[in-house]
Amino acid sequence: MLSIENLSVLIRRPGRQVAALSNVSFSVRPGEVVGLVGESGGGKSMVARAIVGLLPGGSHATGQVLFDGSDVLRMDDTALAAHRGRGVAICFQNPRGALSPTRTIGKQLVDRLATHQEMSGAQAREAARELFEAVGIRSPQRRLDAYAHELSGGMAQRVMISLATGCAPDLLIADEPTTGLDVTLTREILRQFRHAADTDGRGVLLISHDLASIAEVCDRVVVLYAGTVVESGPAEQVLREPAHPYTRALLRSVPDVGGRPVVATPGAMPLLTQAPENCPFVARCAHADGTCSSRRPATKPLAGGRGDWSLACFHPQTRPLDAGAPSTSPTTAEAGAEPAEADRKPAVLEIDDAHVVYRSRFGSGGHHALRGVTLRLAPGETLGVVGESGCGKSTLAKLIMGLVAPTSGTVTVAGQALVKQPGRPRPRGRALRRARTRAQLVFQDPIGSLSPRRPVGDSIAEPLRAAGLSPAERNARVAAVLDRMELDRSILQRYPHELSGGQAQRIGIARALVGEPNLIVFDEPTSALDVTVQAQILAVIADVAADADRASVFISHDLATVRGFADRVVVLYLGQIVEEGPVDVVFDNPRHPYTRALLGSAPRLGGTAGSDGEAVELVKDLEEADAATGCPLAARCPFVTDRCRAERQELQSYGESRAACWRVPELPALIGRQAVTP
Amino acid sequence: MAELRTAVTGDSTVPVVVPGGDRDSRFARRLIIAGATILSVVALVAVFAPLLSPWGETEIDPANTLVAPGGNHLLGTDGNGMDIWSRMLYAARLDLGIALAAVALAVVVGTLLGLIAGYFGGWLDDVLMRVVDIFQSFPTFILALAVAALLGNGTINLIITIAAVNAPAYARLVRAEVRSLRELPFVDAAITSGASPVGVLWRHLLPNSLTPVRVIAPLNCGWAMLTLAGLSFLGLGVSIPEAEWGAMISLGAADVVGGRWWTSVPPGLALFVCVLGFSLLGEGLQDRANAKRR
Amino acid sequence: ADSGNKPKDGASGGPAAKTLRIAVSSYLSSWDQDFVGFDLTALMLYKNVFPYLIDYGVTTASGSQILDTQNVTPTFAESFQPDAEQKVWTLKLRRGVKFASGNEMKAADVKWSKDRAFAAQANVAGVYRTIGLTSADQVKVVDDYTVEFHQAFPSALTRQIQAISLYVFDSVEAKKHATASDPWAKEWFAKNPPTGGYYNVTKANQGQEIELSANTDYPGPDPAKTPTIRISVVPAASNQRLQLQAGDVDIALGISQRDIQDLKKTPGIKVISAPSNRQVAIQMSVTAAPFNDVNIRKALAYAVPYEQIISNVYGGDARAAKSTVPLDMPGHDDNGYPYAHDIDKAKAAMAAAGRSSLDSELVFESDNEEQQKIAVQVQSEAAKAGIRLKLTPLDPATLGERRTKKNIPLQITSGQLWVDDIEYMLATSFVKGANLNYSNYSNPEIEQIYEKSHTTVDTAARNALWKRVQEILAADVPWVVICQPNFNLPVRESVAGWVQPMDGLARLRYLSASA
Amino acid sequence: MRIFRFVVRRLLQLIPVLLGVVVLAFLLVRVLPGDPVRSILGPNASAEDAEAARVRFGLDKSLWQQFLDYLGGLVTGDFGTSIQSGNSVGSEMALRIGPTLELVVIAVTIALVVATVLGVWSARRANRLGDHSVRMFALAGNSVPEFWLGLVLVLVGYSILGWFPAPNGRVDPDTNLTPITGADLVDAVLTANGPAFASAAAYLALPVLTLVVGVVAPLLRSVRASALEVLHSESYAAAQAHGLRGRTLHYGYLMRATLVRLPSLAALVFGTAIGSTVLVEYVYSWQGFGQWALRGLLYRDYPVVQASVLVIALCYVLVFLIADVVHAILDPRVRL
Numbered sequence A: 001m002l003s004i005e006n007l008s009v010l011i012r013r014p015g016r017q018v019a020a021l022s023n024v025s026f027s028v029r030p031g032e033v034v035g036l037v038g039e040s041g042g043g044k045s046m047v048a049r050a051i052v053g054l055l056p057g058g059s060h061a062t063g064q065v066l067f068d069g070s071d072v073l074r075m076d077d078t079a080l081a082a083h084r085g086r087g088v089a090i091c092f093q094n095p096r097g098a099l100s101p102t103r104t105i106g107k108q109l110v111d112r113l114a115t116h117q118e119m120s121g122a123q124a125r126e127a128a129r130e131l132f133e134a135v136g137i138r139s140p141q142r143r144l145d146a147y148a149h150e151l152s153g154g155m156a157q158r159v160m161i162s163l164a165t166g167c168a169p170d171l172l173i174a175d176e177p178t179t180g181l182d183v184t185l186t187r188e189i190l191r192q193f194r195h196a197a198d199t200d201g202r203g204v205l206l207i208s209h210d211l212a213s214i215a216e217v218c219d220r221v222v223v224l225y226a227g228t229v230v231e232s233g234p235a236e237q238v239l240r241e242p243a244h245p246y247t248r249a250l251l252r253s254v255p256d257v258g259g260r261p262v263v264a265t266p267g268a269m270p271l272l273t274q275a276p277e278n279c280p281f282v283a284r285c286a287h288a289d290g291t292c293s294s295r296r297p298a299t300k301p302l303a304g305g306r307g308d309w310s311l312a313c314f315h316p317q318t319r320p321l322d323a324g325a326p327s328t329s330p331t332t333a334e335a336g337a338e339p340a341e342a343d344r345k346p347a348v349l350e351i352d353d354a355h356v357v358y359r360s361r362f363g364s365g366g367h368h369a370l371r372g373v374t375l376r377l378a379p380g381e382t383l384g385v386v387g388e389s390g391c392g393k394s395t396l397a398k399l400i401m402g403l404v405a406p407t408s409g410t411v412t413v414a415g416q417a418l419v420k421q422p423g424r425p426r427p428r429g430r431a432l433r434r435a436r437t438r439a440q441l442v443f444q445d446p447i448g449s450l451s452p453r454r455p456v457g458d459s460i461a462e463p464l465r466a467a468g469l470s471p472a473e474r475n476a477r478v479a480a481v482l483d484r485m486e487l488d489r490s491i492l493q494r495y496p497h498e499l500s501g502g503q504a505q506r507i508g509i510a511r512a513l514v515g516e517p518n519l520i521v522f523d524e525p526t527s528a529l530d531v532t533v534q535a536q537i538l539a540v541i542a543d544v545a546a547d548a549d550r551a552s553v554f555i556s557h558d559l560a561t562v563r564g565f566a567d568r569v570v571v572l573y574l575g576q577i578v579e580e581g582p583v584d585v586v587f588d589n590p591r592h593p594y595t596r597a598l599l600g601s602a603p604r605l606g607g608t609a610g611s612d613g614e615a616v617e618l619v620k621d622l623e624e625a626d627a628a629t630g631c632p633l634a635a636r637c638p639f640v641t642d643r644c645r646a647e648r649q650e651l652q653s654y655g656e657s658r659a660a661c662w663r664v665p666e667l668p669a670l671i672g673r674q675a676v677t678p
Numbered sequence B: 001m002a003e004l005r006t007a008v009t010g011d012s013t014v015p016v017v018v019p020g021g022d023r024d025s026r027f028a029r030r031l032i033i034a035g036a037t038i039l040s041v042v043a044l045v046a047v048f049a050p051l052l053s054p055w056g057e058t059e060i061d062p063a064n065t066l067v068a069p070g071g072n073h074l075l076g077t078d079g080n081g082m083d084i085w086s087r088m089l090y091a092a093r094l095d096l097g098i099a100l101a102a103v104a105l106a107v108v109v110g111t112l113l114g115l116i117a118g119y120f121g122g123w124l125d126d127v128l129m130r131v132v133d134i135f136q137s138f139p140t141f142i143l144a145l146a147v148a149a150l151l152g153n154g155t156i157n158l159i160i161t162i163a164a165v166n167a168p169a170y171a172r173l174v175r176a177e178v179r180s181l182r183e184l185p186f187v188d189a190a191i192t193s194g195a196s197p198v199g200v201l202w203r204h205l206l207p208n209s210l211t212p213v214r215v216i217a218p219l220n221c222g223w224a225m226l227t228l229a230g231l232s233f234l235g236l237g238v239s240i241p242e243a244e245w246g247a248m249i250s251l252g253a254a255d256v257v258g259g260r261w262w263t264s265v266p267p268g269l270a271l272f273v274c275v276l277g278f279s280l281l282g283e284g285l286q287d288r289a290n291a292k293r294r
Numbered sequence C: 001a002d003s004g005n006k007p008k009d010g011a012s013g014g015p016a017a018k019t020l021r022i023a024v025s026s027y028l029s030s031w032d033q034d035f036v037g038f039d040l041t042a043l044m045l046y047k048n049v050f051p052y053l054i055d056y057g058v059t060t061a062s063g064s065q066i067l068d069t070q071n072v073t074p075t076f077a078e079s080f081q082p083d084a085e086q087k088v089w090t091l092k093l094r095r096g097v098k099f100a101s102g103n104e105m106k107a108a109d110v111k112w113s114k115d116r117a118f119a120a121q122a123n124v125a126g127v128y129r130t131i132g133l134t135s136a137d138q139v140k141v142v143d144d145y146t147v148e149f150h151q152a153f154p155s156a157l158t159r160q161i162q163a164i165s166l167y168v169f170d171s172v173e174a175k176k177h178a179t180a181s182d183p184w185a186k187e188w189f190a191k192n193p194p195t196g197g198y199y200n201v202t203k204a205n206q207g208q209e210i211e212l213s214a215n216t217d218y219p220g221p222d223p224a225k226t227p228t229i230r231i232s233v234v235p236a237a238s239n240q241r242l243q244l245q246a247g248d249v250d251i252a253l254g255i256s257q258r259d260i261q262d263l264k265k266t267p268g269i270k271v272i273s274a275p276s277n278r279q280v281a282i283q284m285s286v287t288a289a290p291f292n293d294v295n296i297r298k299a300l301a302y303a304v305p306y307e308q309i310i311s312n313v314y315g316g317d318a319r320a321a322k323s324t325v326p327l328d329m330p331g332h333d334d335n336g337y338p339y340a341h342d343i344d345k346a347k348a349a350m351a352a353a354g355r356s357s358l359d360s361e362l363v364f365e366s367d368n369e370e371q372q373k374i375a376v377q378v379q380s381e382a383a384k385a386g387i388r389l390k391l392t393p394l395d396p397a398t399l400g401e402r403r404t405k406k407n408i409p410l411q412i413t414s415g416q417l418w419v420d421d422i423e424y425m426l427a428t429s430f431v432k433g434a435n436l437n438y439s440n441y442s443n444p445e446i447e448q449i450y451e452k453s454h455t456t457v458d459t460a461a462r463n464a465l466w467k468r469v470q471e472i473l474a475a476d477v478p479w480v481v482i483c484q485p486n487f488n489l490p491v492r493e494s495v496a497g498w499v500q501p502m503d504g505l506a507r508l509r510y511l512s513a514s515a
Numbered sequence D: 001m002r003i004f005r006f007v008v009r010r011l012l013q014l015i016p017v018l019l020g021v022v023v024l025a026f027l028l029v030r031v032l033p034g035d036p037v038r039s040i041l042g043p044n045a046s047a048e049d050a051e052a053a054r055v056r057f058g059l060d061k062s063l064w065q066q067f068l069d070y071l072g073g074l075v076t077g078d079f080g081t082s083i084q085s086g087n088s089v090g091s092e093m094a095l096r097i098g099p100t101l102e103l104v105v106i107a108v109t110i111a112l113v114v115a116t117v118l119g120v121w122s123a124r125r126a127n128r129l130g131d132h133s134v135r136m137f138a139l140a141g142n143s144v145p146e147f148w149l150g151l152v153l154v155l156v157g158y159s160i161l162g163w164f165p166a167p168n169g170r171v172d173p174d175t176n177l178t179p180i181t182g183a184d185l186v187d188a189v190l191t192a193n194g195p196a197f198a199s200a201a202a203y204l205a206l207p208v209l210t211l212v213v214g215v216v217a218p219l220l221r222s223v224r225a226s227a228l229e230v231l232h233s234e235s236y237a238a239a240q241a242h243g244l245r246g247r248t249l250h251y252g253y254l255m256r257a258t259l260v261r262l263p264s265l266a267a268l269v270f271g272t273a274i275g276s277t278v279l280v281e282y283v284y285s286w287q288g289f290g291q292w293a294l295r296g297l298l299y300r301d302y303p304v305v306q307a308s309v310l311v312i313a314l315c316y317v318l319v320f321l322i323a324d325v326v327h328a329i330l331d332p333r334v335r336l
């Protein structure tokens, strides 16, 4: 159906030129799901754009994009108009941005139906309702009149899928459909595409930077690096025994719930101004030799590979990716011994039954973001905090940092209260500013957390200024921390927008470290970063978190990243702690159904982890679950009883971990049954 | 995103070219260059007016009133016998000076108010914004006349008047900017790094909130000049007989009907060109800012 | 279509037009002459829509018709005569004069009108003081058509003063609209134009247009010639000119001086010119430094470029001053008036005052182009004599206030006296405390002469007094009289019958136009 | 319902603003130099006469008392009595505000339509000749002082070409238009007076043109920029990539999203246009609100100045309120 042959795209702008794609060839057949993976800037979106004939201005395209035999690049306006939508429909990378903000989503869908399926008004509305239902939107009738901004990320992605399928295309393209979504949603969305291929016989092109997450649903994968196809082949094999060093690097960068350690690949993807003369990966490749840097490897079928497995490499690797990786990392090995020791030292962080309610500006009510969280953290300890998007993780971080005040309960950092709390004194003025520097936060958005119009050197030194250090001392401390982050001094004079994401996050960590705080909170520090950069930053964080006399809190919606270096982990759900315990205990032997659900939906590479059968499927989205009187999970839990709905269970100890669920003892048996009758 | 242009050839090695790209920013650059050039010329004229003008700013040639261009008077004389060309050059000083000073004052005052209102919020914000509302809804020329009548009609008072009329817009702009910036992580980062409120305002919010101000200010300068001309027309402008384009135009406007175009057309053109310079600069800056946002 | 047989109204040709269009610069402030409204447009309209019982006659001077201020004749009145002592004046009304309401004008209307004027304590009440009328009791109704005015003392000015004050309201109609809180029906008269004059106001759109229709019931001499007059408000002088050129208006009352020079050459338009007694002067405060020094006043008088102003500001259409008293005023005498432009003398006068330079302020009306130009020329020349002047244009309200405070060192004034008489001039301008005496001037001898003039009725004796007055004023120089600009009015060629108003207020009844 | 609550809340917010305007205007006119009664008295008035006039207008009372009287009057809708004309300010203003509002509303409406049509047209041809010329013309128009443009238009349109009526009013008096609202076009429609309508429209043409030229540039700039932004937006690209075409694309995905940000700017422009009318009215002998207010100010007619400031402020804040409501209707993202 789709056959791309030797496609090259050169984007010419005065003063700069980007070779976005160089000699890309692959094809998609009806009923097939093809995954297109690679790092940011690899050219994935450019391929998608070429297929729908929407290349950016200044593009020079050679080669062919054959769709049902005709070349999209050379179609005239009418042919193109017929091709778009009906032939190929694309789901955009950022679904909320791709929905028109001023038109109801129902109307947007009806527009597509009317254009491509020649439906009349009422008919189209009915069809729209059905489509919404089909992609898993509940109460679709009501949602038809919603606007894009009223949708959550997952909902918007579903709407986007319905819009694309509403065009009844032969080929469906999804550009990073799951970025920004949390694990439970990711699975659900990806399944929609598999479904489209299986039931409607559409071809599907799934684009992602994350090999692991799309691996499950794809028939074949194409790996793109710096605008070139480095490897393509059957998904299962490519993932289990990738032959190209880049594919291997990509896979190793992804953390795994099973505990396989992340291996960071140094360096970054080159920005090509011309089609490469050599292997574009040469600079980062451990196997590179003279040939690699002088010639560009041709794409060849892999010797001994099954199906149409081919790659462009002079040194194909054959070993399986991670034979015999240790299941526990060294840091977690010590974890068991630590709590006893930690209890003796004064706690760095103490949170006692803290509630946070965001008041709405007008009127009464508000959003109850944290509901009675109690935590204690000793020096040297690393705490992981996991949970779905919106469960209150960032709120917890802000609470610790004194950026929000607890509505009730207390928060103490290094013995001091940072904000006004009922009945407690707090430092003021300079003392408060010093107290604040005892805890530091590393943000999710690395560039956004740096003041855009100040050189980064300024930002790093900020905590030192509050501490009243002299400029000379400041410079020395900043220099030291830069060395630790492996950054060059020259970076101090740069502005945030001149930094790459990875550099910016190193700066962010440097700023957190420079004042020697007692506590560092990492709020999803890698989720905005590229896969291989993520791995690099995680390595840095693991190093920092291992500092003996400092406590760390590591927040993530992704359990796998936490496993690498946390000692303890708490699972947050709707502002409450539902399970807590040493990281290996919680991950290997989860007690709470919610924890099981999270673990179950975490991506894992073909069969590495063996707990698939125990996965718990939650029945609804988070936003539809309202915490009433009983267990907050009651509305979504498949094992819910009347007691759960009426009454809330407190955290109970089960061995080394604690969980808040009435049905913990019965769970293993229940899960077995659920697997039989879904 | 531009559409593919058809290149009906079967040869797949011939590139298909999508037109477009960066012409937007190229034109923006041209606008900026054009505007800046005009303004530099005007500024040079203002500085070197005494060298370029054969007559004094208020020098009267009593024997030659309302004479046509030519001879002793390059652009003729006005009803008082003053040399139009010389006055036109001298006027650049007052016009540029007043416009720049007024806008600068408006920017300083407005930014300060906006920063405070936006950062501290609450009742302070409410009160400041209501004050801004009051000033903004107060009719310009009544304000102008009031200031003129209170302080006498001097250059300083015109600056104050025009600044008072413009400051509210900046206050709003900066306030809105600060309010959205305040939500960004870098502010939280500064606070948790122990920066004091003043430090956050001064070192982080101020420099970042000035971006839109920079774009608006040139447009505003042009507008200030037009306001000045309007005030002169109402007799509220600079004091006679100082040379100012608006005053010259309004004095000479009635002459056009009698065919004596030279008393008001040359200063009119000068004003037009200068305002156009500001507009071009502003438009270019805005284009560039918009292009960056896309 | 030639209609040469029809009677002509002295116009250049064609049948009489039914409608005459006049452009004025601003709308009148109010219709109520007693309580409010004091702008020239308003006063002009009052002259034409109020029944003024007596008014100036018409005479011919240097080829044009002008109002004869020496000759006050009854119009709506039958007669207005004094008794032998000249203290009691008897006013006899014409019978059959009707207001628009149909009410006949009676003595009671006059009485009510005068009561109202005294109650208003403005305008008429003010001028009546100069002829010894200070309270309503002094106005007595004798019978339905006879009213007596009992003055406290005889005055040579009575006719002149009454000519500007004897206007009458329709009291029967007015009383219908009077209330306890508004006994003089101010509210009603603020909205409703008076009736019974030569013209009645038939339409008055706030701010835009006023339509006047001739009062056909007027039984006296000189009834209105044109049936309808439309007065439109056109603030921009250049627009008035354009409309006059295009024939959209017949008379433009607000055209600027330089346009008049052009219009003299424009076909289809004629400019009615006449010498006038309007004086443009700089009044110097004689009580405040630096102009309290007579030598400095003289320096300024020598420094003013008279001829230059006459040519640059008036295009030559003005007469240089020969005395502080206007050129044509009875009793004018130009003996010994020394002031002409002479910078050396000005410097000498400065030296005599022991100064080589000084700074001061020259005030003028902000929206007055003529004064502004004069100010610029004066500033430029005065600087040569070491007198540095800051020009200060003031809006009417500020100017009014500063004048009452008498703190303006130099100010340009211009205007003509409503009464063409030196006694009136002294009364208004040169005696201590006089209203137009912005100079704060006072001289005991002038005060004496003024006192004496009240009872001096003989012309030769009066002229002797006036000669002395002019000598004193030339020596004291409280004013620098700049010039006496001629009166100029551009009209369409079809317009005829214009009578040059010596008080500046056009009498529309004489106007006619051919279609 | 939410809109209603929003409007009520905003109206409540207006109270302090308007009160502030009232106080400021009240104090401002009184601290200005200049005596309001002198100008109505004539030169022969004595100090006693002046005092009597002051008493008539209540100007002899203490400032507090005057302010309370004024506020009391305002509450009952009484703006006081004009010192200059002796007329009630309310009734004079009623006659003046109609024409000026008519002028401004028509001009701003036309400017909005022109800006929208041309702005979108321009954005679609971004950086081609047509686009550049439209922008340059708008900029040039925006760089000319309004009064000057007005005088030139009069000279050309009336005097040289003779296409437009003389600048001597707002409607031909021979059409015998009965004023009702003061806005001549509206009155002509209300009284079914065809000739008056034609005449009023002819009189409106040049002043409206002057105002439009003066204000269209910022609107055009804004429409073009937001149209460009929409055209470059992902949501528009998505609609295009899904093969939507023609009217659906234009009206459903371009126009509304483009116009979302226009209302607040339109309100601002409305404010500027009200300010500019003083000049335009003068040039076209359009005895409207601006001329009335200016004259009041020059003669220190306190009640007139106070009323005109208040009314302009009221117009201004109401227009902003309307803009906010329209914005809220156009943009679903706005939270009320």
Ligand SMILES: Nc1ncnc2c1ncn2[C@@H]1O[C@H](COP(=O)(O)OP(=O)(O)OP(=O)(O)O)[C@@H](O)[C@H]1O
Binding pocket: A011, A018, A019, A020, A038, A039, A040, A041, A042, A043, A044, A045, A046, A047, A056, A057, A093, A209, A271
């Ligand atoms: N409009 C454009 N103009 C110029 N260069 C562009 C444009 N769009 C993309 N590029 C360049 O083309 C290359 C490929 O970009 P593309 O968006 O296809 O990457 P991607 O793999 O989709 O990355 P991501 O994961 O960040 O979406 C990049 O180097 C990018 O900088």
Ligand SMILES: Nc1ncnc2c1ncn2[C@@H]1O[C@H](COP(=O)(O)OP(=O)(O)OP(=O)(O)O)[C@@H](O)[C@H]1O
Binding pocket: A358, A359, A367, A369, A387, A388, A389, A390, A391, A392, A393, A394, A395, A396, A557
């Ligand atoms: N300033 C705020 N005002 C009102 N509600 C808020 C505010 N900040 C967060 N919330 C709400 O509180 C809840 C918890 O938010 P929080 O940002 O802590 O979630 P999170 O777990 O960090 O989610 P994510 O993974 O998306 O970052 C969310 O429902 C959010 O909508």
Ligand SMILES: [Mg+2]
Binding pocket: A044, A045, A046, A093, A175
């Ligand atoms: Mg992409």
Ligand SMILES: [Mg+2]
Binding pocket: A393, A394, A395, A524
């Ligand atoms: Mg978060």
